[in-house]
Amino acid sequence: MAKTLLGGVLAGVALFFVGFIFWGTPLSLLAFNHLEPAQSAALQQALAETLTPTGTGAYLVPATGTAAGDLLHARGPIATVHFNISGFPVVDTASLGTGFLLAIATGLIIALALGAIGTRVIDFFSRAQVAILFALAGTLYSEIGQPVFNHFGYGYWVYLFLSDFIGLSIAGLIIARWFLPRGGILS
16 A cells, blocks of 8 residues: 555656646647737736626626626627636746645545556556546546537647646556556555
């Protein structure tokens, strides 16, 4: 069990590193559409003037649930706005620390899940299959489902899917390869 938990920690480190490659480098710019600086400043000002009184959160624009809102939504344009009233640094060390802990916790959960089947699924290929298929199932539905169900563009969501699928797969493969019992015998 200690070996499996160590694997979970190392898998979490790998998950964090993959996330950094996708989101902490200029590669992350592939995920976003871009506005000219003047357009960006105008939109930021409109957000500050419109959303500041209600605060940080996710907003559906236009709001639905009324006849007028439903009609505006059907006509478009629409947006889902993830809004932070106060902003934060581009490289936020506080979120990096919390994100690292989240990656470690995720690695530990993967290790516990794979450890639960480790004595019954004894060859690496089968363990790798389980790890990759669970990573695929979770990320495919939760991330590719967003543009499918909400009619967003696919660019950001495909990038997010790839970053999470690759990170979770690598984390699972690390555990499956080096940190589970071999041949059904606890090591």
